[in-house]
Amino acid sequence: MNDGSLAALVALGAFHGLNPAMGWLFAVARGLQERSRALVLQSLPAIAAGHAASVGAVAVLVALTRSVVATQAVAIGGGALLVGFGLWRLLSQRHFRWVGMRISLWQLAGWSFLMSSAHGAGLMLLPVLTSSGTAPAGHDHGLTASGNALSTGIFVTAVHTLAMFAVAGAIAVAVYELVGLAVLRRAWFNLDRLWAAALITAGTLTLVLSF
C-alpha cells in the first residue's frame, strides 16, 4: 500500500460519503422525524457499518483470490465486471427500494449494505485493490499469504469507510443543524451518471494497470 493508493482510498471514501443515496440523507431524515440530533448521530455508524460490510466483502475477496490466483487474472476479470456494472448503472432506470421510513439500526445497516452493493461501492475500489502493494512473493504461500491478504482487505475497508463516515457525518450534521433541507433542492446534484462514469473509469483503470 503506497501513498498514492492510500489517497485514492480516502478520496473514494469521501466520494461515497458525499452521495445522499449512500446514507447521510437517511440519517438526517430520521433525526428530523424525531427532532433529535442524537438519532442522526446514532444512524451514522449503522450506515457506515453497512457500507463497510459491502466494501469489505469485495476487498477481502479480491485480496484472498489474489493470494492464490495470478493478479492479472483477477484484475482483468474484475475490471471487465466493473465496466459492465458501470454500464448497467448508466443505462438502468431502476431505483432501489428495500425498506420504508420506520426502521431499526440493524435494518438501517442492512439497507446501507444493499444500497452500497447495488451501487457497486466495493467494486469501485478494484483499481486500488489490484494494483496496491506488491503481490505476495513467489515463496510466500499458504496461511501467511492469506493472513496478509486478509489484513490488507480489512485495512483497505477501514481506511475507505473512515473517510466515507467522516464526510457523510459532517454533511449530515451540517444539514441537520445549519443548512436545512431547502439545500436539497439546490445542491442535490444528480450523481447517478457521475457514479456510473466513476465505475467505468475504475474498471478501465484496473484493466490498463493489469497489462
Add this chain to the structure above:
Amino acid sequence: MALWKPDPTFYASPRDAVSAPPEGLAYVAAFDRAAEKPDAIAVLDVDPGSATYGDVVGWTDLPNLGDELHHFGWNACSSALCPYAPHPHVERRYLIVPGLRSSRIYVIDTKDDPTSPKIVKTLEPDELAKRAGYSRPHTVHCGPEGLYVTALGGADGEDGPGGIALLDHTSFEVLGRWEVDRGPQYFAYDAWWHIAHDVLVTSEWGTPSMIEDGVVGELLLGRKYGHALHFWDLRKRRHVQTVDLGDEHQMALELRPAHDPTKQYGFVGVVVSVEDLSASVWLWHRDGDSWAATKVISIPAEPAAADDLPPVIAPFGAVPPLVTDIDLSVDDQWLYVSCWGTGELKRYDVSDPFHPVEAGSVRIGGIVDRTPHPAQPDLPLAGGPQMVEVSRDGKRVYVTNSLYGAWDDQFYPDGVGAWMAKLDSTADGFTFDERFFPHGDAFRGLRPHQTRLQGGDASSDSYCYP
C-alpha cells in the same frame, strides 16, 4: 432524461412547499356523458396577470370515446425526495389519467407544450386486468417506488374486490397488484398514506355494478355501500386494521392525511347517513397502537319541498348535503368540504383536528337553490361544488361541478351543466374570484371533474421530512 438537479417542484417538507410560486396552469379532466365526443384534458389559464386568465387555453382530446375521465395525478412528486428510495432527478411532467369507465390509463406529457399536452402512452384495460386483476382505475398517487393506482373493480368479469395496482414510475407499465394480504377489504375508492410511518389508508365506495348505472336506492337504504377505513402496512403490503364508521354512514370517500410527516391523523368525508341524510367528516387518528375514527363534522340535510327534488330523493322531503370531496391545505390548517347536494363549499379551521371550527362558507349551484356565481348573478347553476383543489400556498381554491356521469343525471336530471370557480382564501376571508368563472360552452359540452395544478397541489404531494 433525468435532471441534474432535483425537480424544482419537489419540496422536502410541507413547510417549504407552502412557499412554492403560484401555479400558472390548471389541468381539468372533462368527459362527455353521452360518449359521443372524446373526453379531454382541459388546460386553464390561472395566472391572474394573463390576458386569458380564467379561460380554457388548451385541450388534449383522447383518441377513444366513453373513457369517463375522473381523477388523475402527477407521475412524480415530492415523495421522490424520501431518503430510503430517493430519485429526486425524475421530472414532474406526466399526468397519469385513468378512464374510470373504460379502464384505460393514459400517460400525458405536459412538458414540451404545457397548454397542449401530448398523449405518450396508453395502457389498455387488459393490461390492468392481466397484470393486477383490477378494473375501473381511480385515484393516482406518486410513491417513492412507483405509482399507486386505486381501482374500484375486479377483472375478468369479477365485480370485486377493488384494490391498488402499482405502476412503474419510469415505464408506466403495470407492475401488478399491490396487496400481499388484503384481509377483509373488498370495496375500494381512495388511498393515501402516512408515508413517514409506513402506513397506507384506503376507503370504500362500491363495486362497478353498484355505481355505474347510478346510486341504487335499495343498496343505499340496505346500507350496502362502503362505510369503513382500512389501514395497511405500507412496507409489507398487508392489511392491519379495519375501522368501521357504522353502516348508516354510507360511502366513505376522499382521504386527506395530514401533510406533516410527524403526524398520524387525517380526514375522510362520508357522503350520506341513511338515518337523517346528513353528511359527515371523520378524523382518523392513533388510539394507542391501533387506529380509531371520530366524527368531527356533521352537516345536516336541508328541508325541501318534494316538488323541488329529483325522484331519487323526493320521498325524503329534504336535500342531503352529499359531501363528495374534501381537501386539506398543505399547512394542515384549512379543510374544504364540498356539499354537492346543497350547493355549498365550507371551510373549516382544523388547527385542532379534533375540533374543527367553521370559518367561511360560499353557496353555488345546489339541487334546490341553484345559486348563481357572483360574476353572473342572473344565471342559475346546476351541479354543486364537487372536486375541490387547493394551491400549494393555500391561497387559491378551485372547484368544479360534476360528480360522476350516472349520478349527475340522478341528482340534476335537468342537466348538471359545466362550471368551474375559484375562491380566494385568506385568514380573514373566503370569497369568489369574480374574474374566474369558465362555464357552459367553455367546456365544449364536457363535464369538468378533477383539477390538477401545474407544479403540484394540496392533494398531489406527500413529504418525508417535517
